[in-house]
Amino acid sequence: MAKVDADGNDTSAESEAKFQPSLLQKLLRLLLSFVSASLKFLILAGSCLWAYRIRQISVQKYGYLIHEFDPWFNTRATKYLAKHGWHAFFHWYDYMSWYPLGRPIGTTIYPGMQILSVWIWQFLKLFPKKTVDMPGRDLIPANWLPMLPGHGQLSMGPMSVNDVCVMVPAWLASVATFSIFLLTWEVSESSGAAVCAALVMSIIPAHLMRSMTGEFDNECVAMAAFCTAFWLWCRSIRHSSSWPWALPAALAYASAVATWGGYIFVNNLIALHAAVLVGLGKYGTGLYRAYSIWYVLGSACATLVPVVGLMPIRSIEQMPSMAVFMGFQVLELCDLWRKRRPMSGLRFFFFRVSVFVTIGVVTCAVCWVLLQFNYFSPWSSRIRGLFLKHRKTGNPLVDSVAEHQAANEQAYDMYLSTPRYFACAGLFFCWHQRTPAKIFPVLFAAVAYHFSLKMSRLIIICGPIVSILAGYPLGIVFDWCIEQCKRLVCGPLPSLPEEDLxxxxxxxxxxxxxxxxxxxxxxxxxxxxxxxxxMGHFAFRLPLLDRITRLALASLILSTAWREMQDPWEKFVSLCYQHADSLAGPGLAYEARLRNGQTIIVDDYYQGYKWIERNTPSDSRVLAWWDYGYQITGIAKRTSVADGNTWNHEHIATIGRILSNPVKKAHNIMKHLADYVLVWAGERETDLRISAHFARIGNSVFPDICGPADPTCSKYAAYPSPTPMMRASFVYNAVKHNLVDGVRLDPKLFKEVHTTKHGLMRIYQ
Incomplete structure (x- = not known):
């Protein structure tokens, strides 16, 4: 039988010997290949552009506004780095947060995103402000221009740090899309699959969820770094001589480490892949060199990140990759010993087993001693959450956050949609490639799916692998069909030599x-x-009939796919745009429709913080629930009592105690910590809806709030009607002040200084 690889290339030695293409056929194949490659290039370029354009919805609606909570801290840190430089940044102790304690920033932040953004900001300053037409703009149809950045006009020149931070997620989304193309091409050996994967990656909601413009969070940069590191790792093991690619792979891994704490995923997935290759009998000098270089150089660079430090050699979470590295050294030493003292296969097997057992016993003994001296760092609360049932991490702050809950079928349908079904089919296309990297997508899918089941936030790491695997059945089949068209007029393509270990x-x-x-x-x-x-005899004796039959089958597949795929694709694109539209809201502002049908932008929250900036002394201390701390320091530029970092459970519990305590008791504590207090109120009643967390987190440290018999604070509830404990609490009285009969804050204790236009934020002195 004529065997075919992923790109449709005939690998049958019999057919190759039978057919010798003429010069004309070679030129014709070259021309058709050029046309096919050009089409794929245009789709790839369109995918990268699409990744950028779909994320612009936020800027088009709300302008250059940073989103939500954490991105405000990241933006503030970026501005600090741009203004004060590297040395001050890495020694920065922030006295404007966590009053009166303060918080070290330079040694606790993953700085990769800030460094990249400042580099971009500095690079743009090199150019004068100028708008130029894209090359060939006049040749582009007018109805296509709105799809291009700036309608085909490129604006170059300086941008503010804020605007750079807003745009970085969209720029890096295009980079991640291109990285997925490279990774898929490497593991599938199919350029068609790579193009299809990039097309899906550009708009899949699992990637959109953290990469809309303004969503300046670690994940928006980390996805590009992760995918690049994975591609370079797979490239480094393509052949036994490909190991030098491990050098850039290690640097890409180091950039991932500097960007997001999720680098643990990259660390262990690459280690798992290397270990599985050994288990599959694929060990060789090339694999040994690639992994050793990646691990040593990558870990060495990782230690240069202050927040990481010596974690690569002390963290339990990173011990598997170290164990694989040590195992590789033992394997290589055994091979070197065998070269010096030849021995039979059976004898070498038992020799290597005895060496591993001996070293394993010694290693266990050393680890036990180190454990007695508390050498190893314990599991982080979030990592524990991946292996324990939800709400049992031991940290009520982590357990209270919605994104740390387990994912469900609805979440997968929302963020992965139709491509996840194609991805399941793609798993069956992962076994016929020549590259050792072919098993990598299977491992990626298994690990990503397991972790996302434990924590919904990690659905984001499913986006790349679902895109990759969804591209397999579409692209590989498409490449095979196109090859049959070439085969009819050009004959079969000679097979490529395969490297045998x-x-x-x-x-x-x-x-x-x-x-x-x-x-x-x-x-x-x-x-x-x-x-x-x-079948092989048929192809050998009747080559023309064989080619016509193949072409007919390819035409049937393409026509059926075109007919059946249009509706699912249109629904998927529509779903992606719906998600992009819903994710475009920055949290500080949203669209509202008036009774007359007019659409307005409600930006009460943003304007409330700006009011604080304009109307309070610069050294004012502002108390609010810990979620809002980043916005207090980032927008209002005032000192916050706590922020979104969870490093100090007791401090946040104190705020929970203040907000859930009766008014007088709350004031007795509050007056020592803050000059102003704000609540999110109005028709959304945000603070009342989340008020149960105030009491629960506070009660975990101060059990007198609800009592030891009621750890979940069931007697503290605002809905359907406020309980007596809720009615007496400060947060209820602050939200409902002068809005409900009999609810009024004592004017001797609190003075209402500002309520925003639509009543969504109330500020008291």
Whole structure:
């Protein structure tokens, strides 16, 4: 039978010997390949552009506004780095947050996003402010221009740090899309699959969820760094001579480390892949060099990130990658010993087992001693959440956050949509490639799915692998169909030489060869062999009829796919735009429709913070629920009592106690910490809706709030009607002040100084 690889290339030695293409056929194939490659390039470029354009909805509606909570801290840190430089940034102790304690920023932040943004900001300053037409703009149809950035006009020149921070997610989304193209091409050996994967990645909601313009959070940069690191790792093991690619792979990993704490995922996935390759009998000098270089250089660079430090050699979470590294050293030493003292395969097998057992016992003893001295860092609360049931991490702050809850089917349908079904089919296309990287997508999918089941936030890491696997069935089949068109007029494409690893004895390769001898006669029966021989004979004796039959089958597949795929694709694109529209809201502002049908932008929250900036002394201290601390320091530029970082549970519990305590009791504590207090109120009643967390978190440290018999604070509730404890609380009285009969803050204790236009924020002195 004429065998075909991922791109439709004929690998049958019989057909290759039968057919020798003429010069004209070679030129024609070259021309058709150029047309096909050009089409794929245009789709890839369009995908990268689409990734950028769909994320512009936020800027188009709300302008250059940073979103939500954490991005305000990241933007403030970026501005600090741009203004004060590297040395001050990495020694920055912030006295404007966590009053009166303050918080060290330079040694607790993942600085990669800030460094990249400042580099971009400095680079743009090199150019004068100028608008130029894109090359060939006059040749582009007028109805296509709105799809291009600036309608085909590029604006160059300086941008403010704020505007750069707003735009970085969209720019890096295009980079991530291109990285997915490279990674998919590497693992699938199919350029068609790579293009399809990039097309899906550009708009899939799992990627949109953290990369809309203004969503200046770690994940928006980390996805590009992760995908680049994965591509370079897979490239480094393509052949035994590809190991130098491990050098840029290590640097890409280091950039991922500097960007997001989720680098643990990259660290362990690459280690798992390397270990599985050994288990599959694929170990060789090339793999040894690639992994050793990646681990040593990557870990060394990781230690330069202050927040990471010596974690690569002390953190339990990173011990698996170290164990794989040590295992590789033992394997290589055993091979070197065998070269000096030749031995049979069986003897070498037992020799290596004895070496591993001995070293394993010694390692366990050393680890036990180190454990007694508390050498190893404990599991972080978020990592524990991946292996324990929800609400049992031990940290009520982590357990109270919605994105740390387990994902469900609705979440997968919302963020992965139709491509996840194609991804399931794509798993069956991962086994026929020549590259050792072919198993990587399977491992990626298994690990990402497991972790996302535990924590909905990690659905974001499912976006890349679902895009990759969704591209497999679409792109590989498309490439095969296109190859049949070329084959009709140009003949079969000669097969490419395949690198065979030397047959090693005394290892997993020997075991698999033995199993193959036993299993192959059972699975590859005489009947199957006869069918294969008949098909191969048909292609050999009647090549023209074989090509016509292939072309007819390819045409049937393409026409059926075109007909059946249009509706699912249109629904998927529509869903992506719906999500992009819903994710475009910055949290500080939203669209509202008046009774007369007019649409307005309600920006009460943003204007409330700006009022504080304009109307309060610069050294004022502002108390609010910890979620709003980043906005107090970032927008209002005032000292906050706490912010979105969870480093001090007791401090946040104190705020929970203040807000849930009766008014007088709350004032007795509050007057020592703050000059102003704000609540989110209005028709949304945000603080009342989340007020149960105030009491629960406060009660975890101060059990007198609800009592030890009521750890969930069931007697503290605002809906359907406020309980007596809720009615007496400060937060209820601050939200409902002068809005409900009998609800009024004591004017001797609090003075209402500002309520925003639509009443969504109320500020008291």
């Amino acid at each position: 030397p047959k090693r004895t005394g290892g997993m390769g020997s075991i698999y060869r033995l199993l193959n001898k036993i299993v192959k006669p059972v699975t590859y029966t005489d009947e199957l062999r006869s069918v294969e021989d008949v």
